[in-house]
Amino acid sequence: MSVKEQLERMASVVIYTRQFCGYCTRAKKLLESKGVDFIEHDATFDPGLRQEMIEKSKGGRTFPQIIINDVPVGGCDDLHALDRTGRLDEMLAA
Structure with a gap:
């Protein structure tokens, strides 16, 4: 797979943070x-x-707020819960 194909397949992940x-x-x-x-x-x-x-x-008003492929997934605890169930990898591969 070319680098261009890999980049096109990567999930779009945005995280809003505070110091x-x-x-x-x-x-x-x-x-x-x-x-x-x-x-x-x-x-x-x-x-x-x-x-x-x-x-x-x-x-969502608390930090962080994480958005994967334009789908809000919530905060840190929500992200870790998705990871424990294997759903995070599915979302990142989509």
């Missing part, structure tokens, strides 16, 4: 351990990004 957030760090470490590239938006001091996060996550 000094242990849950944000844990979520990013899980994604990194799976070799997932993600776009991180630090909304610590940006009310506009925070509002964008709330809209894209369908109302």
Whole structure:
């Protein structure tokens, strides 16, 4: 498989974070351990990004908020729960 094909097959992962957030760090470490590239938006001091996060996550106000292939999956605990059930790998492979 070519690099272009691999990039086209990779899931789109966006994570909204804030500074000094242990849950944000844990979520990013899980994604990194799976070799997932993600776009991180630090909304610590940006009310506009925070509002964008709330809209894209369908109302999520806590940090982090993780969105995979435009589907809001919730926060750190939700991400780890998906991983335990094997659903995270399915979502990342979709």
